[in-house]
Amino acid sequence: xxxxxxxxxxxxxxxxxxxxxxxxxxxxxxxxxxxxxxxxxxxxxxxxxxxxxxxxxxxxxxxxxxxxxxxxxxxxxxxxxxxxxxxxxxxxxxxxxxxxxxxxxxxxxxxxxxxxxxxxxxxxxxxxxxxxxxxxxxxxxxxxxxxxxxxxxxxxxxxxxxxxxxxxxxxxxxxxxxxxxxxxxxxxxxxxxxxxxxxxxxxxxxxxxxxxxxxxxxxxxxxxxxxxxxxxxxxxxxxxxxxxxxxxxxxxxxxxxxxxxxxxxxxxxxxxxxxxxxxxxxxxxxxxxxxxxxxxxxxxxxxxxxxxxxxxxxxxxxxxxxxxxxxxxxxxxxxxxxxxxxxxxxxxxxxxxxxxxxxxxxxxxxxxxxxxxxxxxxxxxxxxxxxxxxxxxxxxxxxxxxxxxxxxxxxxxxxxxxxxxxxxxxxxxxxxxxxxxxxxxxxxxxxxxxxxxxxxxxxxxxxxxxxxxxxxxxxxxxxxxxxxxxxxxxxxxxxxxxxxxxxxxxxxxxxxxxxxxxxxxxxxxxxxxxxxxxxxxxxxxxxxx
Amino acid sequence: xxxxxxxxxxxxxxxxxxxxxxxxxxxxxxxxxxxxxxxxxxxxxxxxxxxxxxxxxxxxxxxxxxxxxxxxxxxxxxxxxxxxxxxxxxxxxxxxxxxxxxxxxxxxxxxxxxxxxxxxxxxxxxxxxxxxxxxxxxxxxxxxxxxxxxxxxxxxxxxxxxxxxxxxxxxxxxxxxxxxxxxxxxxxxxxxxxxxxxxxxxxxxxxxxxxxxxxxxxxxxxxxxxx
Numbered sequence: 039x040x041x042x043x044x045x046x047x048x049x050x051x052x053x054x055x056x057x058x059x060x061x062x063x064x065x066x067x068x069x070x071x072x073x074x075x076x077x078x079x080x081x082x083x084x085x086x087x088x089x090x091x092x093x094x095x096x097x098x099x100x101x102x103x104x105x106x107x108x109x110x111x112x113x114x115x116x117x118x119x120x121x122x123x124x125x126x127x128x129x130x131x132x133x134x135x136x137x138x139x140x141x142x143x144x145x146x147x148x149x150x151x152x153x154x155x156x157x158x159x160x161x162x163x164x165x166x167x168x169x170x171x172x173x174x175x176x177x178x179x180x181x182x183x184x185x186x187x188x189x190x191x192x193x194x195x196x197x198x199x200x201x202x203x204x205x206x207x208x209x210x211x212x213x214x215x216x217x218x219x220x221x222x223x224x225x226x227x228x229x230x231x232x233x234x235x236x237x238x239x240x241x242x243x244x245x246x247x248x249x250x251x252x253x254x255x256x257x258x259x260x261x262x263x264x265x266x267x268x269x270x271x272x273x274x275x276x277x278x279x280x281x282x283x284x285x286x287x288x289x290x291x292x293x294x295x296x297x298x299x300x301x302x303x304x305x306x307x308x309x310x311x312x313x314x315x316x317x318x319x320x321x322x323x324x325x326x327x328x329x330x331x332x333x334x335x336x337x338x339x340x341x342x343x344x345x346x347x348x349x350x351x352x353x354x355x356x357x358x359x360x361x362x363x364x365x366x367x368x369x370x371x372x373x374x375x376x377x378x379x380x381x382x383x384x385x386x387x388x389x390x391x392x393x394x395x396x397x398x399x400x401x402x403x404x405x406x407x408x409x410x411x412x413x414x415x416x417x418x419x420x421x422x423x424x425x426x427x428x429x430x431x432x433x434x435x436x437x438x439x440x441x442x443x444x445x446x447x448x449x450x451x452x453x454x455x456x457x458x459x460x461x462x463x464x465x466x467x468x469x470x471x472x473x474x475x476x477x478x479x480x481x482x483x484x485x486x487x488x489x490x491x492x493x494x495x496x497x498x499x500x501x502x503x504x505x506x507x508x509x510x511x512x513x514x515x516x517x518x519x520x521x522x523x524x525x526x527x528x529x530x531x532x533x534x535x536x537x538x539x540x541x542x543x544x545x546x547x548x549x550x551x552x553x554x555x556x557x558x559x560x561x562x563x564x565x566x567x568x569x570x571x572x573x574x575x576x577x578x579x580x581x582x583x
Numbered sequence: 584x585x586x587x588x589x590x591x592x593x594x595x596x597x598x599x600x601x602x603x604x605x606x607x608x609x610x611x612x613x614x615x616x617x618x619x620x621x622x623x624x625x626x627x628x629x630x631x632x633x634x635x636x637x638x639x640x641x642x643x644x645x646x647x648x649x650x651x652x653x654x655x656x657x658x659x660x661x662x663x664x665x666x667x668x669x670x671x672x673x674x675x676x677x678x679x680x681x682x683x684x685x686x687x688x689x690x691x692x693x694x695x696x697x698x699x700x701x702x703x704x705x706x707x708x709x710x711x712x713x714x715x716x717x718x719x720x721x722x723x724x725x726x727x728x729x730x731x732x733x734x735x736x737x738x739x740x741x742x743x744x745x746x747x748x749x750x751x752x753x754x755x756x757x758x759x760x761x762x763x764x765x766x767x768x769x770x771x772x773x774x775x776x777x778x779x780x781x782x783x784x785x786x787x788x789x790x791x792x793x794x795x796x797x798x799x800x801x802x803x804x805x806x807x808x809x810x
Contacts (some may be wrong), residue, residue: 062689146608150610153609154607154608154609156606156619156621156623157619157620158609160623161627164749201635210766212694220628222626222627223623225622225626226619226622226623226626229619230615230618230619230622231619233607256626256629256630257629257630257633258633259630259632260630260631260634260636260637261633261634261636261637263634264634264635264636264637264638264753265637266639268637268749271749272663272727275726275727275729276726276727276728276729276743276750277726277727277745278726278727278745279641279727279742279746279749281728282743284727284728284739284742284745285645285648285738285739285742286645286727286742287644290641290644293639294637318669350773371655437720452660505678542799562608567611
């Protein structure tokens, strides 16, 4: 493999089989006290995948209940609890931390040529906060559950629900701190720990995406913290800020909540976009098209994303003028996403595309995210939203963005960097098969829901009119296919740990810095601080195009 | 604050390689580590402003809705006590700044002295706050549903006290946390850990303390003076 890019000394790293970050120290204690960003990333990976399985279990439960009208497995109360835990676990314990805390943690310092993140101990603290928050959140499973939906809307959560609202909101409050500290750590890392020669425009686009995500994490999450604190005080001390009986305002809660939670949607999708930029460029062996456009569109999404929260409240009684402005801004924030999609597509033009598993997932992302993004515009249109709001159309839309976008991108990234993280190659055919099954299952499950929603099926009901039964059943069968595909993907990865071939340092012929060090990397990432003299996507300038 | 920043740039051994002095293995020099730490603290302060921002937002919403109640309710706060606390906090910001300055100039005794004075000021603030709170509780001037004072002619005085107790309560919690942090650097300063080459923790806690002070400088006029 040609190594035209690195300084001599960087390529003199011993090949796989020797010491690396995984076997550098032994024992559970060495993991629990580590400050190595790569080990912390692996612990996040295991934790978030457990959360993903748990959230997935609830999802299958929900779909099973919806196979027929009336009660199959869960009654109304059980169904409310299941969709609430599905949402809360998926959003707060899986999607938000998945890409930044797993892949970001692992890759950001290596891509920058650094030995670690700026504040390694803070990084470990973030992980412990994540675990603590997860404990509080999941404690609801063994106490009285939770039935408010993941949005904890008042006055239901404060005055009606008798479930473990306080424990879960306190858990999410703590998870927020974990998220803030990770974001803060990454921002400082990108500013202060770039190796010599890595200018801002030589950052892999993954770093730009993670950087933009971190900005949102730092700026939005504190607002969620104060909102949840007010909610907790409402329950324990009748503080009344959100209670209309005392003069408070429940709509204020929605404003506060979505001021965080809409940007949080970008916390979930920006890292996915970050991954796709790298995956598509590497597997197309092509210089990324429109580097600066992709980089700045990430920052633009992060900033404009703060101004669109009102589109969650078109029917909550906000003024028509406010709704019109939020509708305009919602269309506006779609532009940078569109820029990205066009640039990714253009990158593949005349590339020599290697159809590896990550590229399969990358293509899945392009299709699914585009559908998710475009249906978002339906919902951002005021009069159409009156018909579609709180229907399965919304459910389908955000699953296309959150799962078809973020989760599929996370899988693309996981398959892309798995050889680097673990030092093992997985079975590529099985990986591709898993992607195809996931793609089919996903569309069966969720494309159906666009029809359900546009025909008036409301979300969050455990039963429905008979006329919806065929579509609901089809969606449920799709969820089984989807589950099978995901399990196959997971098995493919796990099997590689046992029987996979040893990964070379650069299996994809990529040009960015993380592929210059051995797989898996040593604890310090590089023997010496690398000197970088080229961009991360300089494919056209070398002989191995 | 800004003078301390300028000073550190002069006095820190910039440019040349510093000796291995509290430098993590992933930094090329003590300077870059110091700058990164400072940037981290500033980013943390940004999150604090957004955290309090939610409460300020609630304050302005309810003040515009229930203006008469806010005017009536705020007259039940004792602005003398608020003023005393304002003076105490501003003075403590000065002594905190002097503590940072003393750490930068290797003056251990002065650093310890100034930190002790700052701690005492923080304690005075909390004592005054305690008297204010107990007076309010005694009169039934409590937030939201707990409010049971009588004699009000407007409808929503409880909303003023909701906002008042949340804002001053969260601020008071920050004062308590600040005292913990000061105690921590006080012990370290007393051990002689800080010098012109390494004073980042003192400066970080100092910046935090100035923010706590700054928040109060907004709370005092909004709650006590204009209502």
